[in-house]
Structures are given as structure tokens and as C-alpha cells.
Amino acid sequence: MTSDDTTLDDSAPRLEVDALLDDPRTRIVVCCGSGGVGKTTTAAALGVRAAERGRKVVVLTIDPARRLAQSMGISELDNVPRRVKGVDEAAGGELHAMMLDMKRTFDEIVEGHADADRARAILENPFYQSLSAGFAGTQEYMAMEKLGQLRASNEWDLIVVDTPPSRSALDFLDAPKRLGSFLDGKFIRVLMAPAKVGGRAGMKFLNVGMSMMTGTLSKLMGGQLLRDVQTFVAAMDTMFGGFRTRADATYRLLQAPGTAFLVVAAPERDALREAAYFVERLAAEQMPLAGLVLNRVHGSGAAQLSAERALAAAETLGEGLAEDDGAEGVHTENNLEPTGIVDLDGGKDASGTAGGLSPAAAADPAAPTSASAAQLAAGLLRLHAERMQVLARERRTRDRFTALHPEVPVTEVAALPGDVHDLAGLRAIGDRLALNGATTDRDTDD
Amino acid sequence: MSRLHVVSGKGGTGKTTVAAALALALATEGRRTLLVEVEGRQGIAQLFETEALPYEERKIAVGPASEGASRSDSVRGGGGRRAGEVHALAIDAERALLDYLQMFYKLGSAGRALKKLGAIDFATTIAPGLRDVLLTGKACEAVRRKDKQGRFVYDAVVMDAPPTGRITRFLNVNDEVAGLAKIGPIHNQAQAVMRVLKSPETAVHLVTLLEEMPVQETADGVAELRAAGLPVGGIVINMTRPALLDNGDLDLLAARGARAGVAKALSQAGLGGARRGGLADRLIDPLLEQAREHAERVELERAEHGELTAIGLPTYELELLPEGVDLAGLYQLARDLRKQGPI
Numbered sequence: 001m002t003s004d005d006t007t008l009d010d011s012a013p014r015l016e017v018d019a020l021l022d023d024p025r026t027r028i029v030v031c032c033g034s035g036g037v038g039k040t041t042t043a044a045a046l047g048v049r050a051a052e053r054g055r056k057v058v059v060l061t062i063d064p065a066r067r068l069a070q071s072m073g074i075s076e077l078d079n080v081p082r083r084v085k086g087v088d089e090a091a092g093g094e095l096h097a098m099m100l101d102m103k104r105t106f107d108e109i110v111e112g113h114a115d116a117d118r119a120r121a122i123l124e125n126p127f128y129q130s131l132s133a134g135f136a137g138t139q140e141y142m143a144m145e146k147l148g149q150l151r152a153s154n155e156w157d158l159i160v161v162d163t164p165p166s167r168s169a170l171d172f173l174d175a176p177k178r179l180g181s182f183l184d185g186k187f188i189r190v191l192m193a194p195a196k197v198g199g200r201a202g203m204k205f206l207n208v209g210m211s212m213m214t215g216t217l218s219k220l221m222g223g224q225l226l227r228d229v230q231t232f233v234a235a236m237d238t239m240f241g242g243f244r245t246r247a248d249a250t251y252r253l254l255q256a257p258g259t260a261f262l263v264v265a266a267p268e269r270d271a272l273r274e275a276a277y278f279v280e281r282l283a284a285e286q287m288p289l290a291g292l293v294l295n296r297v298h299g300s301g302a303a304q305l306s307a308e309r310a311l312a313a314a315e316t317l318g319e320g321l322a323e324d325d326g327a328e329g330v331h332t333e334n335n336l337e338p339t340g341i342v343d344l345d346g347g348k349d350a351s352g353t354a355g356g357l358s359p360a361a362a363a364d365p366a367a368p369t370s371a372s373a374a375q376l377a378a379g380l381l382r383l384h385a386e387r388m389q390v391l392a393r394e395r396r397t398r399d400r401f402t403a404l405h406p407e408v409p410v411t412e413v414a415a416l417p418g419d420v421h422d423l424a425g426l427r428a429i430g431d432r433l434a435l436n437g438a439t440t441d442r443d444t445d446d
Numbered sequence: 447m448s449r450l451h452v453v454s455g456k457g458g459t460g461k462t463t464v465a466a467a468l469a470l471a472l473a474t475e476g477r478r479t480l481l482v483e484v485e486g487r488q489g490i491a492q493l494f495e496t497e498a499l500p501y502e503e504r505k506i507a508v509g510p511a512s513e514g515a516s517r518s519d520s521v522r523g524g525g526g527r528r529a530g531e532v533h534a535l536a537i538d539a540e541r542a543l544l545d546y547l548q549m550f551y552k553l554g555s556a557g558r559a560l561k562k563l564g565a566i567d568f569a570t571t572i573a574p575g576l577r578d579v580l581l582t583g584k585a586c587e588a589v590r591r592k593d594k595q596g597r598f599v600y601d602a603v604v605m606d607a608p609p610t611g612r613i614t615r616f617l618n619v620n621d622e623v624a625g626l627a628k629i630g631p632i633h634n635q636a637q638a639v640m641r642v643l644k645s646p647e648t649a650v651h652l653v654t655l656l657e658e659m660p661v662q663e664t665a666d667g668v669a670e671l672r673a674a675g676l677p678v679g680g681i682v683i684n685m686t687r688p689a690l691l692d693n694g695d696l697d698l699l700a701a702r703g704a705r706a707g708v709a710k711a712l713s714q715a716g717l718g719g720a721r722r723g724g725l726a727d728r729l730i731d732p733l734l735e736q737a738r739e740h741a742e743r744v745e746l747e748r749a750e751h752g753e754l755t756a757i758g759l760p761t762y763e764l765e766l767l768p769e770g771v772d773l774a775g776l777y778q779l780a781r782d783l784r785k786q787g788p789i
Contacts, residue, residue, distance in 0.1 A: 034457065034458070035456070035457020035458055035609065036456060036457040036458020036459065036660075037458065063611065065658075065659045065662065066662065067658075067662075266458075269770055271458070300732060300736065301731065301732025301735060301736075302729050302732035302733055302736075305717070305729060309717070313712065313715035313716060313717050314715070316714075316715045316716065317711055317714070317715045320714070370707055370710070370711070372698065372707075373704065373707030373708050373710065373711050374711040374714070376695060376698060376699060376704070376707075376708055376711070377707075377708045377711035377712050377715065378711075379690055379691045379695060379737075380691070380708065380733040380734070380736070380737055381712075381715070381733075382690050383690045383691055383733075383736055383737060383740055384733055384736060386687075386690065386768075387736055389768055390768075393768070393769070393770070417739045417740075417742040417743045417746070418658070418742065418743070418746050419657060419658040419659060419746075421658075
């Protein structure tokens with residue numbers, strides 16, 4: 001493998017994040033991808049960057065890590081966007097952020113669409129309570145609902161949305177439709193008024209079937225649950241059309257030209273497989289894909305040195321140390337002997353495992369002996385070999401994606417050693433998003 | 447010892463891999479393990495490199511050969527040398543409901559009619575509680591199933607469960623369903639399932655990485671599970687990496703003369719000239735930068751490790767497989783788990 005294998009190539013078009021954020025026509029950015037790839041952090045970083053570049057932004061997050069939420073001042077679930085302090089507003093932008101409260105959002109829809117008595121009847125219904133707190137698609141539906149509301153208010157010129165941590169990244173596209181079809185579906189209608197379904201000829205048969213069915217359901221769920229469902233459906237009846245209309249409106253909003261989807265992934269097999277699937281799905285749904293954000297990509301400033309050579313060199317150094325093992329009482333100067341590896345701290349250093357130094361050596365912060373220098377060098381080389389292997393692996397995974405979807409623009413975000421939980425960290429991520437892998441600490445040899 | 451192992455973890459921590467490795471680890475010396483999947487992702491089939499799993503239990507692997515054959519507690523008796531078996535099942539809530547209706551109500555064609563009308567879809571999506579009762583119910587049934595001789599059909603059942611954020615809700619079906627179905631078979635089913643889930647027969651294991659968010663979620667998850675009275679098993683720290691350098695080494699590297707020494711060593715190892723601007727010398731800055739990043743990560747991991755230890759549960763560690771998890775890697779992980787004692 002040549003060192004070229006580990007450098008960025010240009011086979012995939014580059015995603016220009018700043019151009020996307022600066023374009024006043026971009027009104028909605030949706031970050032989607034599988035769990036654990038840094039979607040929420042990406043959304044927050046995009047929000048900070050866009051705001052500091054002069055846009056009035058709101059970030060809608062679904063389930064942020066606690067410290068990230070705290071850093072943006074949205075640790076309370078009040079379902080209202082709050083202004084984030086500490087953002088540089090010199091360019092005329094603002095950053096607002098909110099965390100979705102799905103039950104509250106659902107309640108608000110009910111309250112907004114039914115008179116007070118009817119709303120209360122719905123909100124108190126146990127079936128509604130279960131549906132609003134935990135229906136498999138409620139979170140996704142409410143995220144889209146909230147997005148629609150934020151967009152309709154026209155208070156922000158850019159909305160960045162983080163999608164829910166679904167079992168599959170596609171759930172949020174399907175959920176609104178599923179909830180919509182569920183709520184005004186055939187079966188609910190049947191439960192309500194069996195006689196209305198089917199033509200005259202089918203009526204008798206259907207009614208027999210229906211009474212058997214409601215009987216079965218009643219047996220299965222318990223009569224009380226069935227009654228709750230029926231009461232709920234009766235109370236919600238006037239709102240059903242509304243649900244379908246809203247779901248359709250949100251869906252169209254997502255297809256609109258002002259919307260940009262960013263698929264977020266990490267350079268790992270499963271995450272990129274999911275990302276590829278998602279790209280295909282977005283195309284099928286005619287949703288505008290802006291590109292792929294590849295998070296946590298590793299780089300190396302010494303990519304010219306291959307893993308194999310680094311390991312071989314580390315071994316050479318190790319052999320030199322082993323030969324010297326057992327040398328006793330050699331006086332050690334702080335400066336290095338020009339003749340090479342002869343001086344040793346009683347042979348102790350050399351017996352340590354590669355890279356890990358003996359306590360005696362570590363306790364003395366003075367310059368290392370040449371033996372410990374060799375050992376340090378061997379450790380650095382092993383570390384480098386590991387890094388180069390990571391690079392090669394990440395590159396292979398990425399290439400697989402690029403081969404499948406050469407048309408998708410990509411931006412690579414260099415890995416940070418730690419987690420991000422303050423605005424400075426988000427800013428750093430934003431820089432990396434915009435730099436697109438062209439950071440100073442990688443690939444200097446091409 | 448637990449017979450139902452529920453494996454959860456934050457997304458991206460590798461819970462499916464750990465569940466599969468655990469199932470393999472438990473399938474030794476003639477033991478039979480059932481590995482169940484509840485989220486319809488076919489992750490198990492991918493791991494075991496087989497085609498998509500249908501809704502039926504089928505054998506997908508034999509357990510690893512036992513090392514030393516020192517365990518005499520083989521349930522199936524015999525020579526103790528017999529390989530165990532891993533069976534797998536992808537549970538589908540709709541199919542489980544139809545089975546259930548068939549079993550208890552002999553629905554036959556009416557079941558199909560219900561399905562056609564969307565009733566099954568309705569019933570399984572109506573409330574997560576109902577769906578979850580069906581999924582956990584099927585797993586609990588497998589745990590309790592006995593053959594004609596009255597022996598358990600499976601010595602252990604391992605469930606690749608929903609992620610940490612949802613696990614307590616998922617398992618705590620009783621609370622979920624109680625609000626909806628106060629009487630009737632679903633109510634009874636939920637009660638029966640809860641009895642198994644809250645018994646010492648069950649252990650919920652959480653998979654984590656040595657990173658801040660997964661560790662935080664693990665701590666929160668353990669607290670939630672405990673509050674719900676669900677038995678927590680162990681914490682599996684996945685994808686650990688060896689520390690090649692630490693802060694002590696960094697101190698040495700910072701010392702006067704270290705740079706020249708390292709450059710010289712690199713040069714001696716054949717990596718170019720050690721003089722300023724030489725090939726070896728030019729390697730030093732990037733290598734040092736990598737070392738600093740590495741040391742920072744090692745520090746962070748140490749802190750996260752401390753957080754995990756403070757939870758006070760047994761921990762198990764699985765090293766990162768640099769080339770990703772293939773079938774051989776899965777067996778390796780199973781052996782590593784077994785070496786760390788019973789889980």
C-alpha cells in the first residue's frame with residue numbers, strides 16, 4: 001500500500017457547507033443518519049456556524065446529550081425556542097435552540113383544533129395518553145409537526161433539524177404517513193361505524209365479520225380498552241382530516257427547494273451502509289439531498305510513512321533495545337551519546353513493554369536516555385501504524401460509499417480526541433465541517 | 447444464573463455484536479442458546495453471514511470449543527465435549543400477534559381478515575406497550591419452554607434489545623399496558639411477562655464505549671432499570687483499545703533534548719536523516735501530535751472507566767477488532783467474554 005492510499009482524493013465532489021449555510025434560499029437543513037454518528041452535534045455545530053455567519057437560526061433537537069443541551073441553554077423541556085447566549089452576533093445573526101417535547105406538541109395540536117370540552121375529553125383519554133407518549137412514530141411525527149410550525153411562523157430564516165434516534169434512519173420519513181393513515185385509517189372507521197363501510201351488498205357480511213371482530217378485540221384488549229379507543233376516535237373525529245393534511249403539508253415542505261438534507265455518518269461499515277440506503281430513499285422520495293457529512297475521520301500529518309514501515313522501524317528499535325538488555329550500571333548523561341544506544345538505566349527501561357515506560361523513567365522528567373528515546377520512538381511508530389491502519393480502513397469504507405453514490409458531495413470532519421459539549425467545541429466542529437478535511441494536520445504530502 | 451440475557455446499549459456501541467458474542471459464549475458444552483432480535487434489522491443474519499432470518503427458530507452456529515473442558519456443570523450432561531448451539535429468531539410483532547390469536551382463539555381465516563382490514567397493524571402500532579408485550583412475551587415463552595422430559599429447551603436466551611434510551615420502557619410492559627388494558631388476556635400476558643422479567647432469571651446488560659455520551663447513557667439506564675425493579679446484569683465495555691503511550695511518555699517527550707533523541711532513533715531505524723529538516727526530523731511533529739491526541743484519549747477513557755466502575759456492576763471488556771467483526775472475530779469476542787467469567 002502506498003502512502004497515496006491514505007490521502008483524500010477528489011473522486012467525490014466536495015460539499016461546500018458555508019455556501020449552503022450562506023445561501024438565503026436555504027431555509028431548512030435536516031440532519032439524518034443512524035444512531036451514534038454525531039447527528040445532534042452536527043446539527044448544533046451547523047446552527048452555531050450559520051448564526052455567526054449572519055443568519056437567524058433555530059436548531060430543533062430531539063434528544064440531545066445532557067451537556068450539549070446545557071451548553072446551548074436548552075436543558076429544560078419547554079418546547080419553545082430559546083436564544084443561545086455566547087454566540088457571536090456581530091454578523092447580525094442569532095441562534096435559538098429548542099428540544100422537542102413530543103407529548104406537549106401533540107397536546108398543542110389537540111388544543112388548537114378542538115373546542116375546550118372536546119380537547120379535555122381527548123387529553124384525558126387513556127388511549128390518547130398512550131398514543132401521545134409512546135406511539136412508535138409519535139416522536140417522528142411531532143418533530144415534523146414542529147418543523148412545520150417553525151417554518152410557518154417565518155420567524156427564522158434558517159431551521160436546522162436533528163432527526164430522532166430511530167431504530168432505522170428512515171422512520172422519520174414514514175412516521176407522519178403512518179400516523180396519518182393510522183388515525184384516519186379504515187380500521188378506526190370500522191370501529192366507529194361498521195355499517196358505513198362496504199356497499200349495500202357487502203353490508204351484511206361485513207357486519208357479521210365486524211361484530212366477530214369487535215368481539216375478538218374486546219376479548220383481547222379488554223372491553224374497557226376498546227371503549228377508550230371508540231371514545232377517543234369519536235372525540236378526534238373532526239381532527240382526522242387535519243392530521244392527514246398536516247402530514248402531507250410537512251412532506252411537501254421536505255421536498256421543497258429550500259430544504260437541504262444532510263446525511264450524517266461515521267466512517268464505519270454499518271453507518272455508511274445505512275447512509276447509502278438513506279441516500280437512495282431520499283432520491284426515491286424526491287427529497288433534496290445536499291450531501292454526506294462524514295464525522296470522526298482520522299488523518300495523519302505523517303501519512304507518507306506507511307503502517308508497515310512504521311512497524312518495521314519500531315521492531316528494529318526494539319531489537320536494538322533487547323540486545324542492550326542487561327547492561328548494568330552504565331552512567332547516563334542527560335545528553336545523547338553520539339555512538340547510539342548504549343546507555344541504559346540499569347536495563348530496566350528496555351524490559352518494559354513497547355511504548356510503556358518504566359516508572360523510574362517516567363518519574364524523571366529530564367531528557368530521556370538514548371535507550372528511552374529509542375523506546376519512545378518505537379512507541380510513536382506503533383501509534384502511527386495504528387493510526388495508518390485506521391485511516392486505511394476508514395478510506396475503504398468511504399470508497400465503498402463513494403463507488404455506490406459518486407454524485408453525492410461529501411465533507412469530512414476530522415475526529416476530535418474528546419466529546420464536544422460547549423460552544424467552542426461546536427465552533428471547532430463547524431470549522432472542520434467547512435474545511436472539508438483540508439485541515440493542516442492531515443495529508444500534507446499531496 | 448440468569449437464563450434470559452437482555453443486551454442493550456446506546457446506538458453505535460455494538461450491542462448486536464455483543465449479544466451475538468454472548469450467545470456464542472453461552473453455547474458451550476452442549477448448551478443451547480437462542481438469540482432473538484426484536485427490531486427487524488436483520489443484524490444477526492449479517493453478523494453470522496447468513497441470509498435474512500425468517501420468523502422461526504433456526505440453528506445458525508455451533509458454540510466455540512470449550513477450553514480445558516473444566517466446566518462440569520453441563521446441563522445436557524454427556525461428555526461435556528459436545529459443542530453447543532446457537533439458534534436465532536427474528537421476532538416480528540405482527541406475526542407474534544397472529545400466532546397468539548391462533549393459539550388462543552383459533553382464528554383461522556378471521557385472522558387474515560383482521561390483517562386485511564389493518565387491524566393487526568392497528569393493534570401492533572396502537573401502543574408500544576402492546577407491541578412490546580408481544581416481543582418480550584415471545585422471548586419469555588422461549589425461556590420457559592420445556593421439552594417432553596421437562597427440561598428447558600434453551601439453556602439461555604439472549605435478546606438483542608432496543609437501545610438504552612428505550613430499554614426500561616420496553617421491558618416495563620406492565621406499566622405501559624396497565625394504563626390501557628386493565629383486564630383481559632393482554633393484561634394477563636403482560637403480568638406473566640413481567641414476572642419473568644423481574645425475576646433473577648433475567649439480567650439486563652448494557653453495552654458501552656469509553657466515551658462520554660455512551661457512559662452517561664449507561665449510568666442513566668442503570669438508574670432507570672433499578673428504579674423499575676428490573677434486574678441489571680453487567681456492563682460490557684466494547685471496542686477498547688490498548689494504551690500505547692500515556693502522559694508519562696508525553697512528559698518525557700516534552701523534556702529538553704527528547705526531540706533530538708527521538709529523531710536520532712528514527713534515523714537509526716532507517717527512516718531518514720535526523721538533522722533539522724531531515725526526513726526523520728520532519729516526522730517528529732506529526733508523530734508528537736498523534737501522541738498528544740492519543741494521550742488525551744487515554745486520559746478521557748480512564749475517567750470514563752472510573753465512572754463506569756462507580757456504578758458498581760460487574761464489567762466485561764472487549765477489545766476493538768481492527769478489521770471489523772467477521773465470523774472469526776465474533777468467535778474471538780465470545781472466547782474473550784468467557785475468559786472474564788460468567789456473565
